[in-house]
Amino acid sequence: MNSSKSIAVATPAERRGFRFDMTWPILIGFALVLIALVVLPMSWLVYFSLTDRAGNLTLGNFAQLVTNPTFLDPLITTVILATSASAICCVCAAPMGWLVSRTDMPLRRTVRALVTASFVTPPFLGAIAWELLAAPNSGLLNKAYRALTGAPQDEALFNIYSMGGLIFVISCYTFPYVFVLVANSLDRIPGDLEDASSILGGRTWTTARRVTIPLAMPALLAGALVAFLQAMTLFGSPAILALPAGFHTMTTKIWSLFQYPPKPELAAAASLPLLVLTVLLLRAEHLILGRRGYSVVGGRQGSPRVVQLGAWKWVALGLAFVVLLNPVFLPYGALLNAAFSKVPSQFIWFDNLTLHNIEFAFFELSATKLAFKNTFILCTLAATIGTVLALVISYLTSRQAITGWRALGFLATAPVAVPGIVLGVGLFLTYTRPPFVLYGTLWILLVAFVTIALPSAYQQMQSAFRSVHTDLEEASRILGATRLTTLGRITAPLLRTSVIATWCFIFVGVIRELSAAIMLFTSETKVISVLIFDLNESGDLGAIAVLGLIMLAVTFAVVVAANRIPGFGGGIRFRNT
Amino acid sequence: MKAATFTRRVLLKGAATTAVGLYAAPLRAAPPEAAAITPALVDAAKKEGKLAFYTAMDLPVAERFAKTFEAKFPGITVRVERSGSERVFQRIGQEMESRIYAVDVVNSADAAHFIAWKRSGWLAPYLPEEVARHFPAEHYDPDGLYVTTRVWLSSLGYNTTLVKPQDAPTSFADLLDPKWMGKMVKGHPAYSGTIMTATYQITRDLGWEYLEKLARQKVMQVQSSTDPPKKLALGERAIMADGNDYNLVQLKEAGQPVEPIYPSEGTPLVTGPSGVFKSAPSPNAARLFHNWLSSREGQQLLVDFARQHSVHAQVVEKPGRKKLSEIKLMKDDPAAVERLSEEIKTRYSQIFRV
Numbered sequence: 001m002n003s004s005k006s007i008a009v010a011t012p013a014e015r016r017g018f019r020f021d022m023t024w025p026i027l028i029g030f031a032l033v034l035i036a037l038v039v040l041p042m043s044w045l046v047y048f049s050l051t052d053r054a055g056n057l058t059l060g061n062f063a064q065l066v067t068n069p070t071f072l073d074p075l076i077t078t079v080i081l082a083t084s085a086s087a088i089c090c091v092c093a094a095p096m097g098w099l100v101s102r103t104d105m106p107l108r109r110t111v112r113a114l115v116t117a118s119f120v121t122p123p124f125l126g127a128i129a130w131e132l133l134a135a136p137n138s139g140l141l142n143k144a145y146r147a148l149t150g151a152p153q154d155e156a157l158f159n160i161y162s163m164g165g166l167i168f169v170i171s172c173y174t175f176p177y178v179f180v181l182v183a184n185s186l187d188r189i190p191g192d193l194e195d196a197s198s199i200l201g202g203r204t205w206t207t208a209r210r211v212t213i214p215l216a217m218p219a220l221l222a223g224a225l226v227a228f229l230q231a232m233t234l235f236g237s238p239a240i241l242a243l244p245a246g247f248h249t250m251t252t253k254i255w256s257l258f259q260y261p262p263k264p265e266l267a268a269a270a271s272l273p274l275l276v277l278t279v280l281l282l283r284a285e286h287l288i289l290g291r292r293g294y295s296v297v298g299g300r301q302g303s304p305r306v307v308q309l310g311a312w313k314w315v316a317l318g319l320a321f322v323v324l325l326n327p328v329f330l331p332y333g334a335l336l337n338a339a340f341s342k343v344p345s346q347f348i349w350f351d352n353l354t355l356h357n358i359e360f361a362f363f364e365l366s367a368t369k370l371a372f373k374n375t376f377i378l379c380t381l382a383a384t385i386g387t388v389l390a391l392v393i394s395y396l397t398s399r400q401a402i403t404g405w406r407a408l409g410f411l412a413t414a415p416v417a418v419p420g421i422v423l424g425v426g427l428f429l430t431y432t433r434p435p436f437v438l439y440g441t442l443w444i445l446l447v448a449f450v451t452i453a454l455p456s457a458y459q460q461m462q463s464a465f466r467s468v469h470t471d472l473e474e475a476s477r478i479l480g481a482t483r484l485t486t487l488g489r490i491t492a493p494l495l496r497t498s499v500i501a502t503w504c505f506i507f508v509g510v511i512r513e514l515s516a517a518i519m520l521f522t523s524e525t526k527v528i529s530v531l532i533f534d535l536n537e538s539g540d541l542g543a544i545a546v547l548g549l550i551m552l553a554v555t556f557a558v559v560v561a562a563n564r565i566p567g568f569g570g571g572i573r574f575r576n577t
Numbered sequence: 578m579k580a581a582t583f584t585r586r587v588l589l590k591g592a593a594t595t596a597v598g599l600y601a602a603p604l605r606a607a608p609p610e611a612a613a614i615t616p617a618l619v620d621a622a623k624k625e626g627k628l629a630f631y632t633a634m635d636l637p638v639a640e641r642f643a644k645t646f647e648a649k650f651p652g653i654t655v656r657v658e659r660s661g662s663e664r665v666f667q668r669i670g671q672e673m674e675s676r677i678y679a680v681d682v683v684n685s686a687d688a689a690h691f692i693a694w695k696r697s698g699w700l701a702p703y704l705p706e707e708v709a710r711h712f713p714a715e716h717y718d719p720d721g722l723y724v725t726t727r728v729w730l731s732s733l734g735y736n737t738t739l740v741k742p743q744d745a746p747t748s749f750a751d752l753l754d755p756k757w758m759g760k761m762v763k764g765h766p767a768y769s770g771t772i773m774t775a776t777y778q779i780t781r782d783l784g785w786e787y788l789e790k791l792a793r794q795k796v797m798q799v800q801s802s803t804d805p806p807k808k809l810a811l812g813e814r815a816i817m818a819d820g821n822d823y824n825l826v827q828l829k830e831a832g833q834p835v836e837p838i839y840p841s842e843g844t845p846l847v848t849g850p851s852g853v854f855k856s857a858p859s860p861n862a863a864r865l866f867h868n869w870l871s872s873r874e875g876q877q878l879l880v881d882f883a884r885q886h887s888v889h890a891q892v893v894e895k896p897g898r899k900k901l902s903e904i905k906l907m908k909d910d911p912a913a914v915e916r917l918s919e920e921i922k923t924r925y926s927q928i929f930r931v
Contacts (some may be wrong), residue, residue, distance in 0.1 A: 005771040072929070137739075138813035153739065154760075243931050244797050256926070259767045261919060345811040364640040381826065432675045440677035481856070482598045522631055522672055523658040523679045532659055537768065538637055539804035541811075 026484065031404075032390055034411040037451045041426025042275075042418065048429070049268035061269035072272055074248040077163070078232055080276075081249060084167045085231035089175040092323050094216075099183030102212070103307045105316045112183070119176035120555045121514040122529060124236025126173050126456070126550045128536055131240065132338055133166065135159035138345035161245040170237050172327040175228045177456075178223030181463065185219030186212070191305035204307065222463060225281055226416075226456065232274060233419040235515035236529075240536060240559060250274055251419045251515060257424035258519065265438030266427055271422035278416060332552075338545035357542035361550075362463030365543060367531055375511060375528040376554075378442060382449040383506040389450070390457035390502055391495075394489050399473070416455035424448060424519025440522045440571050445569075448516040451505040460505060464498035465491075507556050588761040609702045609721040611709035619800075621861035628862040630655050631669065632684040632847070633662035633770055634727070635803040635824055637698025638883040645878060648870055651763050653862050661801050666693075673699060677854040678912040681863035684726060686802070686849045687770025689915035691723045694852070697753045701855040705868040712871070716848075723852035724871050727879055728886040730904070731775035731802060731823035731845040733838035739815040748841040749783055752788045752818055762797040763818035765931070767922045771802035775819050775845035776921055777914045778907040785843060785924065791818065792928045809835045820843075826884040826898050839899065843907040895915045 065071045096115070100108040134139050136156035145157040160167055189212065198205040237247040250258065250270065257267040276486060302563045309316060338344035342352040391410070397409035415423060427448050431438035438444040467490065476486040492499060514529040521530050528551055535544045612618075614697035632639050633866040634860050636659045660668065662685045669680055685691065695718070704721035715723040733752070735745045739760075746752055752761065764772040780788060790851075797814055799805060805820030808835040817825075822844075825837040851870060857863040869875050881895050894900065914921075 056682065070930075124839075135811075135813050140809075140810040198914060245797055246795075246930050247844070248931060252931075256767070256931075260670065261921070313740060343810065345813070348579075356800075360637065364637070364644055366640060366654070367658070370656070437675075439675045442674070447597075502926055522677055523656070523668070525632070530759075535636070537661065537800040537804070538636055538659065539799065539807035541807075 026392075026519065029395060030389065031408060031411075033389070034393070034408065035448060036040075038411050038414050041423060041430050041451075042414070044417075044429040045268045045271065045422065045426045046270075048265045051265060051273055055153065058387070061265050062272075064266065065269050068338055070248075071253065073539075074250050074253040074479060076274060077242075077247060078250040079277075080393030081163070081167055081170065082228045082232040085170045085174055085223050086228040086406055088167070088171040089178045089227040090146060090220060092171070093175040093178035093223065094182050094220055096323060097179050097186060098216075098318055099316050100182045102305070102315065103316065105309060105313045105320070107317060111317075111320050114324045115179050115326050115558065118324065118554070119180070119329070120508040120511075120559060121173060121327060121549075122530065122532075123170065123173040123234060123546075124238070124240060124512075124533060125335075125551070126327060127169050127237040128238040128532075128544055128548070129334045130160050130172075132164070132334040132344055132541065133330055134160035135345075138162065139254050140337065140345065140347065141246050141330075143345070143347075154297050161241055163245070164249070165239045166238060166245070168326075169241060169422060170231045170234060170272075172331075173237075174227045174234075175323075175327070177226045177230060178220070181218060181219040181223040181226070185216050185463070189215045189417065193249050194305045218466075226459065228281065229278060229416050230449065231276075231415070233515070235421055235518070236533065239533070242303075244497070249422055254419060255421050255515075257519070258421075258425065265427070267422065267425060271419060273424075274419060277383060279414075297299035310314040332549075334336070335545045335548055338541055339549055344485045344545065346498065352466075357546050359544040361543045366525060368547070370524070371526050371528045371531045372550075374442060374445075374525055378445055378449055378527065379507045379510045379558075381446055382453060383503045385446075386450045386457050386506040387503045388451040389454060390461045391492065394458055394461035394465050395483075395491060399461055399470065399483075411463075412458040413455050415451045420448070420452055420513065420517075423517035427451075427516070428519055437508070437521070440525065441485075442525050444520050445517060445525060445527065448520055449510045449513055452513060452516060453509050456509065456559060457502045457506055460502050461498060463496070464495050468494050504559050507558055509553060511555055581800055591701075601914075609704050611704050611706040612868065614872075615616040618745040618785055618865055618868075618882075619650060622859070622865040623648065625656045625859035625862045625901050626652060626888050628681040628857075629658055629679055629867055630682050630684070630866065631658045631665050631680045632685040633660065633665055634682035634684060634883070635821065641882055642870065642875070642878065646866060646875075649660075649869070650865065651833045655866065661765075663766070663773060664689065666690050666770075669839070671695075673697075673914060675789075678854075678858055680854050681857040681859050682851060682853055682867050684849055684851040684870075685770055686847055687773050687914065687918075688725075688850050688909070688911035689847050689918060690770070691718070691850050691852060691909060692915045695720075698747060699856070699908045701853045701857065701863075703853050703858070703872050704757070705863050705920070707868075707872050707889065709764070711873070712888050713890075716888045720849075720850075723850040724867075725888050726851040726871050726876070727849040728888060728901075729771075729847055729849070729885070730822040730901075730906070731771050731819045731847055732764045732817075732825065733840050734806060734817035734820065734822070734825045735836055735838060736809045736812055737834040737836050739812060742836070745836070745838060746816065746840075747838065749787060750842070750857075751778065751840075752816065753787075753794065757794060757816055759795040760815040761791075761794060761818045762805045762814040762816070762820075764802040764805055764820055765798060765800050766925050769802040769851075771821060771847050772886065773818055773918060774847045774909060774911075774914060775802075776925060777917060778845040778909065779819075781913070781923070782907055782908075785928075788850040788925070789928055792930075796929070798929055798931050804837060809843060821877055828885075830897065841905070843905045846906045846909045848909055848911075878898075896913055900907065911917075 049061055050057060099105045100111050133139050136142060136159040139158065139160065141158055143158045145151065146155065160169065190271065193211050194207050197211045233251060235251040237257065238252045239255065242249055242252060254267045254270050257263045338346050339357055340353055341348045342354045346352055367424060393408055393412045397405045427444055428439060429442050438447065472490055473486050476490045512529065514533055517527050517530050518533065521527065528547065532544050532547055628641060637667040639659050643657050646655055647653060665683065665685060668681065672679055691780055703716065708717050708724050712724065731748060766773040766776040795799045797807060797817060801888040802820045803824055804829055805817040806824035808814050809817050810828045822837045825835050828835050851867060853863045853867050873889055873891050876889040876892045879885050879887050880892055886897055
């Protein structure tokens with residue numbers, strides 16, 4: 001994309017600023033950080049997958065993987081799961097993204113805010129809430145169904161402990177990824193092109209098909225990809241829903257291999273197919289999007305065109321709310337019900353209303369305070385460090401600023417291919433031995449969270465960079481600024497919204513994180529997600545509901561606050577992240 | 578009262594006669610000197626100010642012990658680290674290997690773990706005075722490394738609104754009736770020490786064929802032995818195929834529609850020992866807690882609130898719970914569990930697919 005032009009312009013600037021330019025050392029530093037984050041643990045992973053217990057070279061682990069049905073079944077399950085979830089996400093999220101971005105549907109802001117709510121809802125919390133709603137016998141929806149229809153006790157409308165149930169719950173909390181990418185991309189496509197199409201006689205549908213959809217396509221494809229990867233690497237929801245149903249996904253299988261006695265070599269081997277699959281997908285995405293330029297935000301810009309829906313706008317709004325019922329209204333309602341009910345599977349009424357769960361979670365549960373403190377520290381640090389990394393790396397790759405930018409981009413994207421739990425093991429192996437002994441401290445969790453957050457943060461920043469034309473940067477460089485100065489003074493302010501969005505994105509992503517934390521926590525570095533997972537395993541649903549609601553409240557507070565910091569993106573609405 | 582305690586002592590002795598590998602060494606070494614709760618110990622503990630209690634007992638039960646202890650010895654906070662026993666075992670192993678010394682006192686539902694920890698030399702010898710005086714000899718380690726601080730059963734159970742008492746199963750064999758297809762819930766031996774112990778006893782006495790047949794009944798698989806009772810109370814499943822009987826008693830007394838069943842083939846017996854770690858970061862607070870936990874006060878709380886059984890001779894049984902003497906029990910054998918646990922986990926996950 002315009003690479004010949006930017007190189008031609010950049011060269012004299014570089015020559016002029018050479019003496020003062022701190023760019024290169026800093027760039028190399030970032031590359032080293034990435035290598036420490038990604039390459040080191042992955043090397044251990046590969047090493048373990050290729051050795052037996054005694055440390056001899058072997059292919060035995062992979063042989064087990066392809067011959068043993070207890071590994072093959074989860075692999076097939078995972079592929080089906082991720083494909084279905086990704087498809088469902090695109091089908092629901094793309095039209096919704098278009099509705100809020102390009103139509104006069106009422107309550108567009110509210111819909112965006114509600115999608116944000118489903119995005120910040122930790123998937124494992126959603127899974128637990130859906131257990132409360134749609135467990136075949138005790139689920140509130142099934143109970144209501146039986147009460148209304150007089151169906152017999154063992155008849156259920158929904159069974160959440162099933163493959164379908166798991167796909168549904170995963171989609172509920174994955175579709176915001178697609179929505180965000182599509183809506184933001186549609187927001188940025190200027191109306192000029194569509195106007196041009198109309199002026200030349202294109203009807204609404206023709207304009208949509210020939211102009212809007214092709215321009216939004218990269219975002220949708222990227223969204224489908226992210227959704228697939230999210231669904232594939234998710235650990236909490238399958239652990240909560242698939243195990244009671246009697247099947248494993250790859251992530252729960254890998255996790256089970258670390259139960260006593262641990263089998264890290266098999267787990268390492270089992271995680272490599274996921275890695276390979278993801279690399280192939282990233283390659284495919286690159287081939288699809290690679291050659292086209294989508295620089296649509298330049299120095300000048302027309303505002304997006306709004307499609308008049310007429311009476312249909314109410315239908316559209318109704319559909320949007322039906323979709324949002326599933327990730328937001330119903331689960332939150334179930335959690336509220338469980339928090340104040342003596343029996344989580346009973347609707348609150350005067351005879352079973354209780355404050356006991358709140359009392360228990362705050363005054364009896366001794367792990368609460370420490371877990372909240374650890375979580376808050378980790379979220380803040382990971383969000384800040386992750387945003388800076390993502391910003392600089394996306395700059396380097398989207399502007400192709402250094403040789404080897406491809407490798408840098410790959411390194412930043414690679415962690416998405418590694419299930420959190422496997423990364424957890426890689427980090428565990430790396431940082432329990434000298435020279436870096438981090439296990440038992442919050443640092444190892446920080447490293448894990450930054451690494452896990454990086455790919456989505458990087459993709460977000462990169463897709464933001466893609467739509468900012470280089471002409472403003474080039475102007476700055478021509479006037480003698482170094483790359484770093486340009487990034488700090490021109491590009492970053494232009495990307496203010498995306499930077500804030502990314503920070504919040506990481507913050508809530510870290511709160512949601514369970515799969516690496518579950519490998520890396522010690523009793524003193526427990527985070528809230530691990531605590532909730534523990535509580536689920538022992539069936540303490542009331543306490544989960546209380547802690548989960550608090551966790552959501554904190555998250556919302558952060559999102560709202562980050563959105564209102566004066567002078568820091570002030571006046572710019574936080575976009576559905 | 579004296580008669581009652583006598584009966585229970587005899588009984589628990591009887592119940593644990595096969596705990597040979599764990600408790601009754603052929604040549605009983607001289608145990609360490611019995612230690613009382615002295616003002617010096619309390620002061621030293623208060624100086625440390627905190628302790629970490631790793632346990633597998635039901636969370637509200639563990640927290641109640643912690644809060645009662647904190648109230649009695651103000652200035653010392655107890656952090657409960659609760660998970661399934663097999664998880665706790667893995668966690669401690671992982672932490673010790675990485676030289677992270679976080680655990681002070683541990684209580685497991687899988688007595689076999691103490692055999693392993695004793696072999697590793699991780700436990701500190703400490704024999705509380707009341708244990709030496711009031712506990713049957715087979716319920717504490719000859720070297721004073723651990724003490725049976727609780728006894729309970731892995732029973733069957735049913736939800737009384739979903740199943741009429743006359744229709745409820747009365748044996749493990751009854752669970753294989755097709756009418757219970759899709760209506761049962763059970764815990765997992767790779768997570769829970771209670772379930773591990775019970776799975777060993779069930780497969781020893783009834784054979785693996787029993788579990789193979791049970792697996793065809795579409796059983797809902799949860800992790801902790803504390804969860805099946807809660808799933809019954811929710812009404813999510815009608816029958817519990819294994820899990821803590823004490824949770825059922827607690828839930829029943831709280832007005833929930835659940836009822837334990839003690840199967841005619843015998844009910845798996847679980848003994849949960851506690852011990853202090855040598856590497857405890859708060860060694861005095863750890864000893865104080867361990868001492869208090871096995872004292873008459875701690876053990877009475879175990880019976881009154883936690884609804885489990887104590888081997889302390891002076892503890893008084895609370896009515897409303899079936900006495901162990903009235904229940905046909907399977908015999909526990911921690912040494913065999915230690916030997917077979919890996920095989921049990923592997924075979925179990927092949928049969929139940931998770």
